[in-house]
Amino acid sequence: MPKNTHDVIVVGAGHNGLTAASYMAKAGLDVVVLEKNDWIGGAAVSRELYPGWKYSNCSYVCSLLRPEIMRDLELYKYGLQIIPYEGSATMMKNGDYYTHYHDHDMTINSIRRHSHKDAEAYERYSRDVLRQCKIIKPLLKMTPPDLTSFKPKDLFGALEFAKHFAAKDELGGLGEKEIYDTIRFYTMSIRDYLEEYFESEITKAHLAGSAIIGTALGPCSPGSAYVLLHHYMGEVDGSVGSWGYARGGMGSITEAMMGCLKDHGGEVKPSSEVTNVITKNGKAIGVATQNGDEYYAKKIVSNLDVRRTFLKITEEKDLPDDFVRSVKNFKIRGSSGKLNIALDGLPDFPCIPEGDPGGGGDMHFTETIEEMEGAYDDWKRGEWSRNPYVDMCIPSKSDPTMAEPGKHYMSVFIQYVPFNLANGGWNEERKQEFGRHIVDCIAEFSPNFKDLINHYEVRTPLELENEVGLTEGNIFQGELTMDQLMFNRPVPGYAQYRTPLKNMYICSSSTHPGGGVMGAPGANAAREVLLDMNVPQKGNYY
Amino acid sequence: MSQDLRYSALKKTPFHSRTSLASRTNKYYNWNGYTVPTEYSTTELEYTAARNGTSVMDLTPMGKYEITGVHAHQFVDYLVTRDLSEMKDNTVAYIIWCNEDGKVIDDGTIFKFSSTKFMLCCAVKIYNWLNDSAFGFDVTITDVTDTIAALAIQGPTSCSTLKKFGAIDLETLKPFEMREYKIDGLDILISRTGFTGDLGYELWTDPKNAETTWDNIEIAGKELKLRPFGMHALEMTRIEAGFIQTNTDFMAAEDSLRPTRMRSPYEIGMGWLVHLNKNSYFVGKKALKKEKEENTTERCLVGLDIDGDKPAHGSVIYNSKKEDIGIVTAALWSPIMKKNIALASLKRPYGIKIKENIFAEIYHPEELEYRKIWARCKVVKRQFFNPERRNKVPADLYE
Numbered sequence: 001m002p003k004n005t006h007d008v009i010v011v012g013a014g015h016n017g018l019t020a021a022s023y024m025a026k027a028g029l030d031v032v033v034l035e036k037n038d039w040i041g042g043a044a045v046s047r048e049l050y051p052g053w054k055y056s057n058c059s060y061v062c063s064l065l066r067p068e069i070m071r072d073l074e075l076y077k078y079g080l081q082i083i084p085y086e087g088s089a090t091m092m093k094n095g096d097y098y099t100h101y102h103d104h105d106m107t108i109n110s111i112r113r114h115s116h117k118d119a120e121a122y123e124r125y126s127r128d129v130l131r132q133c134k135i136i137k138p139l140l141k142m143t144p145p146d147l148t149s150f151k152p153k154d155l156f157g158a159l160e161f162a163k164h165f166a167a168k169d170e171l172g173g174l175g176e177k178e179i180y181d182t183i184r185f186y187t188m189s190i191r192d193y194l195e196e197y198f199e200s201e202i203t204k205a206h207l208a209g210s211a212i213i214g215t216a217l218g219p220c221s222p223g224s225a226y227v228l229l230h231h232y233m234g235e236v237d238g239s240v241g242s243w244g245y246a247r248g249g250m251g252s253i254t255e256a257m258m259g260c261l262k263d264h265g266g267e268v269k270p271s272s273e274v275t276n277v278i279t280k281n282g283k284a285i286g287v288a289t290q291n292g293d294e295y296y297a298k299k300i301v302s303n304l305d306v307r308r309t310f311l312k313i314t315e316e317k318d319l320p321d322d323f324v325r326s327v328k329n330f331k332i333r334g335s336s337g338k339l340n341i342a343l344d345g346l347p348d349f350p351c352i353p354e355g356d357p358g359g360g361g362d363m364h365f366t367e368t369i370e371e372m373e374g375a376y377d378d379w380k381r382g383e384w385s386r387n388p389y390v391d392m393c394i395p396s397k398s399d400p401t402m403a404e405p406g407k408h409y410m411s412v413f414i415q416y417v418p419f420n421l422a423n424g425g426w427n428e429e430r431k432q433e434f435g436r437h438i439v440d441c442i443a444e445f446s447p448n449f450k451d452l453i454n455h456y457e458v459r460t461p462l463e464l465e466n467e468v469g470l471t472e473g474n475i476f477q478g479e480l481t482m483d484q485l486m487f488n489r490p491v492p493g494y495a496q497y498r499t500p501l502k503n504m505y506i507c508s509s510s511t512h513p514g515g516g517v518m519g520a521p522g523a524n525a526a527r528e529v530l531l532d533m534n535v536p537q538k539g540n541y542y
Numbered sequence: 543m544s545q546d547l548r549y550s551a552l553k554k555t556p557f558h559s560r561t562s563l564a565s566r567t568n569k570y571y572n573w574n575g576y577t578v579p580t581e582y583s584t585t586e587l588e589y590t591a592a593r594n595g596t597s598v599m600d601l602t603p604m605g606k607y608e609i610t611g612v613h614a615h616q617f618v619d620y621l622v623t624r625d626l627s628e629m630k631d632n633t634v635a636y637i638i639w640c641n642e643d644g645k646v647i648d649d650g651t652i653f654k655f656s657s658t659k660f661m662l663c664c665a666v667k668i669y670n671w672l673n674d675s676a677f678g679f680d681v682t683i684t685d686v687t688d689t690i691a692a693l694a695i696q697g698p699t700s701c702s703t704l705k706k707f708g709a710i711d712l713e714t715l716k717p718f719e720m721r722e723y724k725i726d727g728l729d730i731l732i733s734r735t736g737f738t739g740d741l742g743y744e745l746w747t748d749p750k751n752a753e754t755t756w757d758n759i760e761i762a763g764k765e766l767k768l769r770p771f772g773m774h775a776l777e778m779t780r781i782e783a784g785f786i787q788t789n790t791d792f793m794a795a796e797d798s799l800r801p802t803r804m805r806s807p808y809e810i811g812m813g814w815l816v817h818l819n820k821n822s823y824f825v826g827k828k829a830l831k832k833e834k835e836e837n838t839t840e841r842c843l844v845g846l847d848i849d850g851d852k853p854a855h856g857s858v859i860y861n862s863k864k865e866d867i868g869i870v871t872a873a874l875w876s877p878i879m880k881k882n883i884a885l886a887s888l889k890r891p892y893g894i895k896i897k898e899n900i901f902a903e904i905y906h907p908e909e910l911e912y913r914k915i916w917a918r919c920k921v922v923k924r925q926f927f928n929p930e931r932r933n934k935v936p937a938d939l940y941e
C-alpha cells in the first residue's frame with residue numbers, strides 16, 4: 001500500500017470542500033483536503049492585507065449557508081456567528097434615497113414615499129417571491145433525480161421534485177395555479193417580472209440588483225428573475241431573504257468548518273495544488289500535487305468548478321467525448337469585480353440620514369433598470385461598466401472584529417467587469433485604472449470618501465481565477481440559468497455528484513443547487529459518497 | 543447620534559401626543575405601520591369601560607380608501623358580494639369582498655356619502671386591488687388613511703359622552719347611519735358603527751382637529767366612566783361580539799402564502815353577505831355560485847361554548863374518535879358572560895350538522911408545567927354577546 005493513503009481526498013478547501021469533508025469525517029472516514037493556496041477558504045476568506053484591517057476578500061455577506069449544515073457541523077462551537085443587518089439603500093443623484101429595512105412596515109412606509117402603488121404592491125411581491133422560496137427550499141438538499149433513469153431512487157426522486165412544484169399544499173407543494181407562476185418566474189427577465197408589480201424606477205432598480213449580482217445576464221435577459229430568487233432563498237434564523245455578516249469576515253465560516261473537520265480527525269494541507277488525478281484501469285485512485293507529492297484514496301471529491309475539474313486536472317482520455325463536450329460548453333463567464341477598502345473613518349453618504357438603519361447593510365446608486373442594462377452593454381463589448389452597479393457595505397459598522405474602533409472596512413462588489421478585457425486584456429495598469437474609476441464613482445456620493453482611504457485591494461475576474469481558482473472569475477462556478485440548474489447542473493446526466501470517472505465525485509458550486517456560500521452542494525455530495533461507501537449517516541441535513 | 547429616520551420609522555397618529563400621555567404602561571404595537579397602544583393601564587379595566595362606560599380608541603391606522611367618481615356606486619356594488627344597489631346616502635354597510643376564485647380578501651365597512659362618493663374601511667392594504675378592479679369604471683381611488691383621523695367611542699354611556707361633547711340629537715342616529723356635525727367650529731363625522739358589539743360610534747375628522755377632539759371627549763366623558771382603550775381590550779370585545787379578524791380567523795386571499803388556506807365567505811360564516819341573486823356581476827360571483835350549487839364548501843367558522851374556565855388559545859378540536867376536525871382561531875374567558883368562548887374553524891359537517899360531542903385540547907400553563915385539558919364544546923351562535931342597547935333607537939342616555 002502506497003504512502004499517503006486515505007479514505008477520501010477532497011480537492012480544494014473552499015466552503016463546499018470543507019462541508020463535504022466535515023460530513024465525511026463526522027461519519028468516521030479518514031479525509032484529507034488539499035488546497036493550492038497557503039491559506040484556506042476558497043472564496044470565503046478573511047485576510048489581513050493591510051495591517052489592522054481584515055477583508056472579506058471575495059464573498060462578503062451571508063444568507064444562503066444552510067442552517068441545517070451550521071447545526072450539523074456545530075459551526076457555532078467553532079466560532080461562527082452571523083450578524084443580521086438592518087437595511088439596504090439606493091442613493092439617488094437628486095439627494096434622495098430609497099430604503100428597505102428589516103421591519104416590513106418600515107419598508108412599506110419608505111417605499112410609499114416613492115410610489116403609493118409600489119408600497120402596496122410590495123406586499124404582493126414579497127408573498128409571491130416567498131412562495132417560490134417555499135418551493136425551492138426542500139429541493140436545495142435533494143440530489144436531483146436523473147429523469148432518464150428508471151431506478152426506483154430516481155423515479156421517487158422525480159416524483160418528490162415534481163410534488164414541490166405542482167402538488168397540493170397537503171403534500172408540500174402549492175397548487176395547480178401556482179405552477180404557472182413558477183414556470184414564468186424561472187424563465188422571465190427581472191425587468192419583466194418587476195414591471196408586473198411596480199411603477200417607480202427606483203423601486204425596480206433597487207430590487208433588480210439581486211438578479212444581476214454575479215451573473216453574466218442583464219436585467220432584461222430572460223432567466224435573470226431566477227437569479228433574484230437565488231439571492232432571496234436564504235435566511236438568517238428563519239427570516240427568509242435576510243442577509244447578514246459573518247462575524248470576523250467570511251473566513252470565519254471556513255475557519256469554523258475546518259475546526260469541525262479537524263475535531264473529527266480530518267486534515268487540511270495548504271500549498272498543495274493538485275495538478276492531476278491519477279487513474280488506473282479507468283478508475284480514479286489518487287492525485288498528484290505540484291510539489292511532487294502523491295495521495296491515494298478510495299474516493300476523490302473535487303471542489304473545483306466543473307471546467308477545472310475535467311479540463312485541467314483530469315485527462316481527456318479518461319472521460320467520454322460527449323461529456324467533455326458538455327463540460328466545454330458549460331457557461332461560466334466572469335462578470336464581477338471587487339474592491340476591499342481600509343478606511344480611516346466612516347465615510348459620509350449625505351443621501352442617507354445619519355443613523356438611518358437603511359445605511360447599515362448594502363448600498364447602491366443605480367437608479368433605473370436602463371442604467372443597469374447599460375452597464376451590461378459595456379460588459380458585452382469587453383469593457384468594465386462606466387456606470388457600474390455596485391453592492392457596497394461596511395461590515396465594520398456591525399462587526400467589531402474587522403477593524404479598530406473608529407476605523408472601517410468597506411466591501412464594494414462591482415457588476416459588470418469582463419474577464420476578457422477588450423484591447424489587450426488585463427494588466428496591472430488597467431487594473432489600477434479600473435480601481436480608480438470605481439473609487440471616483442463612489443466619491444460622487446460621498447465627499448470625504450477618498451480622504452479616508454488607507455489602502456485598497458482591486459479584484460478583477462482575472463484575480464478571481466488566478467487566486468481563488470474560479471474559471472473566468474464566475475462567482476457561482478457556472479451561470480444560474482435553467483439550462484444549467486437542477487438535473488442539468490453541471491451537465492445533463494451527471495447531476496448526482498458522480499462523474500464518468502469511477503470513484504471521482506464533484507462537490508463544488510458547479511453542482512446543484514449552485515453558487516453562493518450555501519454549503520448545500522458539499523453536503524449533498526458527501527451524502528452520495530457515503531451512500532456509495534455504505535457508511536451510515538445522520539444529521540439534520542438528511 | 544442624530545436619529546432622523548425621515549419617513550421610514552413607524553408613524554405616529556395625530557392622537558399620539560394624547561395617547562402616549564394617557565399610557566401608563568408604554569406598551570405599543572405596530573398596526574399598519576403606525577405606533578399605537580396595546581394597553582394603557584390594565585386590559586381588564588379597559589375592557590370594563592367598553593361594557594360599563596365609554597371606551598375611546600385611536601382607529602386612525604385602519605385602512606381608509608375614498609372612492610369617488612360618476613361610477614362610484616356601480617363600482618362598489620361590483621366590488622363586494624353584498625347587494626348595495628339600494629344603499630342610501632349617509633349610511634354604512636358591513637361588507638366582504640372576494641377575488642375571482644370566490645375567496646375572501648377582507649371584510650370592512652363602506653360609507654356612502656352620495657352615489658359619487660364612498661369611503662371603504664378595512665384591515666388589509668387594498669389600494670392596488672381597488673385600482674386593478676376599477677378598470678373600466680370612471681372612479682378615483684384615494685388612500686385617505688393618513689388624512690383622516692379616527693376614533694372609536696364605544697360602550698353604554700358613549701351616546702351621552704358624545705352628546706356632552708356636542709353631538710346634538712345623537713340618540714336618534716340609527717345603527718349603520720352617519721351624520722356630519724360641526725362641533726366648536728370643527729367638521730366631525732359620526733357613524734353609529736363599531737367593533738365591540740355594543741352601543742358605539744366612530745368619529746372621523748381632519749388630523750388637525752385630532753388633539754382638540756380627544757381633549758374635549760375626555761372632558762365630556764369625565765363623569766361617564768370614560769377610559770382610553772387599547773388593542774388587547776378590543777380583541778376581547780370583538781370575540782364576544784363574534785366579529786372576525788382578517789389573518790386571525792381566516793387568511794386574506796391576497797396574503798395567503800399557501801393557496802389552500804384561502805377561504806370562501808361560506809367557510810367563514812359570511813354566507814349571509816353573499817347575494818347571488820344580485821342583478822349585476824360582482825367579483826367572485828361565478829365561483830361562489832358554483833360552490834353553492836355544487837355544495838363544495840369544506841369548512842365553517844363557528845362559535846364554541848367550552849367547558850371549564852381555561853381559554854382554548856390555539857387549541858386543536860377533535861371529534862369523539864379523537865380525529866382532528868379543526869382549530870380555535872380566537873379564545874377568551876368572557877368576563878361579562880362568565881363563559882369560556884372561542885371562534886373555531888371546523889371541517890364540515892362538524893359545526894353545521896354535528897354540533898355535539900366535540901372536544902378542545904387545551905394546554906393550560908401552570909407555573910412551568912402544562913396541564914392538558916380535554917374540554918367538551920358546544921357549537922353555538924358566533925355572536926355570543928348582543929345586548930339590546932346595541933341597536934336601540936333612541937340610544938340609551940345617562941343624564
